Amino acid sequence: MTQTSTETKEAPAAPPRLLDNRQLRIAAGLVVVVGAAVALMYLFGGQPSGLLTQSLITGVLLGGVYALVSLGLTLIFGVLGIVNFAQGAMLTMSMYIVFFLATEWGLNLYLAAALTVPVMFGFGWLVQSTVLNRVMGDSTHERPLLVTLGLSLLIINVLLMVFGGRPVSVASPVEGSINVIGALVDVPRLIAFGGALAVAVALTLILRKTTLGLAIRAVAANDVGASLVGVNVKRIYAMTFGVGATCVAVAGGLMVSFTSLVPSAGEQFTTLAFVIVVLGGLGSIPGALVGGLFIGLVQTVGSLYLPGSGSLLLVFGIFLLVLFLRPQGLFGAKS
Template sequence: MTDPTSTATAPAPEAPPDRGTQRRTSEVAVPLGVMAAVVVALVLVYAVGQRATDLVTQSIVTGLLLGGVYALVSVGLTLIFGVLGIVNFAQGAMLTMAMFLVYEMTTSGGLPVYVATLLAVPIMFLFGVVVQAALLNKLTLAGSHEGPLLVTLGLSLLIINVLLMIFGGRPLRVPGSVDGSVEVFGAVASYERLIAFGGALLVAVALLLLLRRTSFGMSIRAVSANAEGASLVGVDVRRIYALTFGIGAACVAVAGGLMAPFLSLTPTVGEQFTILAFVIVVLGGLGSVTGALLGGLVIGLVQTVGALYFPGTGSLILVFAVFVLVLFFRPQGILGAPQ
């Protein structure tokens, strides 16, 4: 029989684990694990891949430079999805639209390509704001999922066909402003691709700082987490939705201007980036800007290094194989929150 006057106390229950600490640890450990896996894979390619070392190095450098631009296209897409919950099927068409804006300003206006890119950014931002405010806000606020999909798909078709009517289907070229190349670890990288990579990283970092260090970024994150709750504390949800879609359009404007000097322009050129952007967004984690950046670099490397062994469309098959493999072990993506 237990003595009720006994002073012995039961052991204190263990404190529950700090979920915030666990999440921060995961946010660091998972990207490091992904990068370690990529490094190991590249070492194996060098060691037993039976390809010339200089050819592998060139593929790695090209893949990193290409992946940076992929990431910038995907950052706008993941931001729109994270805040509005919209899968923007017009992202590739908007990228094409930005490229043709730059083309017009460089050929008809005589502007340097990077000056034209700076001018295209506010134009595309305003275009995105108008599209969201005029076509999507009502559907988004009503909680419709099918409506925005159909609207963005229709917008994509409209943009492509208008560009076809104006410019035709013949491939066009944007005159470059910078010639020459530099040697990077024995590989050759053109200045235009280096500028594109550097510009993509700068925009991605600026976007992260905007989201994490400003009151406007806090409003965006609040709406992303709970639009109704954000509205109750005074956040103008309609305004945040419109500005977020505008920022997503501005991101593709930067990407389009940076890529225009080394791509052939056709009204459907952006469509080749649409599927890859979706793959990168899901791979990096839906709504994660950092995940989109990391996913873009990984996909760029897989595509270019994989092309050494699977030329043509074979490298895309490898991209989707890696995509499925990652999601098999981590369904939420590299930096996505567990569901």
């Protein structure tokens, strides 16, 4: 066990971090900056206030979904030290499972989403324990990255063979919209946002309050030391990857009702999730949540002023600026 753990990672990844006083100050500063920017847009932005409010609310809801996808990615990196390029494909896979259960078995959409969670957890566990664990001894991390990239291509092409390339959708059992400070919000999007917050809180409590969370943080900080005190490192790796797959399962189940589903639907989420994780700070759970909300706001509000792909250019521009000023990310610890 000790020998295997020693080969796994030469430099331990940063453990999944929770907010400390310094990070709380950063979060407060970010709220002030965003609030000032919003006030300036209302005063001098040249857009109708109703349209701007609608974009802000939509951005927050979209950011919650982004954050949920990113939570699994940052947890996997924080513990295993690899970037899972199959995260978006696993998201698509979970949405197609929900689609199959809802259309072929006639299950309620949210019941189908709940059943998808253990399926994706088992899939993540299996991938880590049978494939990734064999290549994690690579000190350059090239082989794990290539394996996750290959896994992404495999999932996408299997979905393409089974379901075809025609866009499909699943109707939500809860329809309608509600008024939120002057903006109309679709109920399924509001449920997805609430689910994202619930998962973020649950994941934080697990890491902070449970024996499993303590073991995860111990393995992330020092896998050799953790194995010496009796932690089954391989099991923690498999469970962590399974939890990362669970996050995308919840995200897929919650967003499938308002997403046009094609086998390549998750590819854009892989790129955005990576941006969010690096922006928030690699290994930081709160960073992924705040980063997701921030990117969602920038993308939707930016589309008012930069139509088409201009909003994505704005996202990547801010991303590069933050990395130039704070390379470790907003909530990352200095190396």
